[in-house]
Amino acid sequence: MNQSIILFIAGWYFCSITLSLYNKWMFDPSKGLSVPYPLMVTTFHQLLLWIISGIYLKSTASPRQEHSTQEWKFYFKYIVPTALATAGDIGLGNVSFKFIALTIYTIVKSSSIAFVLLFGCLLHLEKFQWKLMAVVVVMFGGVVMMAYKPDSITSQQPDHTVLGVFLVLGSSCLSGLRWVYTQIILQKGVGPDASVKRSPIETIHQFSPIMGVALFAAALIVEKPFPAIFKTSLFTWHDKISALSILRGFGLLVIPGIQVFLMTICELGILQRAQVLTLSIAGIVKELLTIVVSMIVLHERLSGIYNWAGMCIILLDVCYYNFLRYKQKTEIQYRPMDDEYDIDTQEFELEQRK
Secondary structure: OOHHHHHHHHHHHHHHHHHHHHHHHHHOOOOOOOOOOHHHHHHHHHHHHHHHHHHHHHHOOOOOOOOOHHHHHHHHHHHHHHHHHHHHHHHHHHHHOOOOOHHHHHHHHOOHHHHHHHHHHHOOOOOOOHHHHHHHHHHHHHHHHHHOOOHHHHOOOOOOHHHHHHHHHHHHHHHHHHHHHHHHHHHHOOOOOOOOOOOHHHHHHHHHHHHHHHHHHHHHHHHOOOOHHHHOOOOOEOOEOOHHHHHHHHHHHHHHHHHHHHHHHHHHHHHHHOOHHHHHHHHHHHHHHHHHHHHHHOOOOOOHHHHHHHHHHHHHHHHHHHHHHHHHHHHOOOOHHHHHHHHHHHHHHHHOOO
16 A cells, blocks of 8 residues: 555545534533524535535636536436435534434444435346345444334333434435435436546536535525524634624635535545455444544444444445445446446545545
């Protein structure tokens, strides 16, 4: 493994883990700023990503294509649904931080693989195999064990962990849907330059406006953030609002957007240099590191043998899935379209562990 891959993986680890810690600190009602508007905050992140990616594309003189009528039809039929699914994925994930520990979030989020397999089979992008179905069943069994708390059955206090798990499952479901839609986009192609792949930065610039509009609409309906958001701890200091506290608030909003952008750059660097096995192992190690860091920094603990068993089942299931994919890649001679699919599976295995 050369030095550049190590640097990109280290950057990916740093950006991803610190972003998870940051979001937990931002939205958790007891361990951080307790900002009650995760959808509105995520909307701002998308606006920032659109601006940063636009500056990047302009500074690198990336070519822009003119959109024909055919391309606009393709845009509304495939690009818009993919962006909406991505918005739901990120939005539900951030909302879940209000109810669930980062440790449980990280483990349950791994179930994205199961949803990719399910949607892939339903849309005939994935050939049905009993081994893959077993991966799905075992993974959902592990999720149930992660959410199970014997004390919550007899307790009179409401347990929000189950709600948090369902939010993460919804996020994972939409994550699986968006990656299957992404595969459809890659297979169909559009226009004379359909064989030319878009860079992740160009994809961010294309998706972020749609995601921002969808999240903003959801925030207005569900959260009703205005004008109360300016009275939260995000824009106040010692319960007082001032020009300095507002500047501090915008600074706190800018940090995650920059982190996501840098994380995308690191992912691009890894995808250009690493093999499938390297990506799979790196992703599993990142999940374990996120769990360890959350236990050290946030003092989170898994409660009971069921939670520990669920965590082990899910992580081992993810390892088996990656081993199965790697074995299939080395033993089966793929057609050209299948080769392209397997390359983009690498992108999914990176993205779904964010």
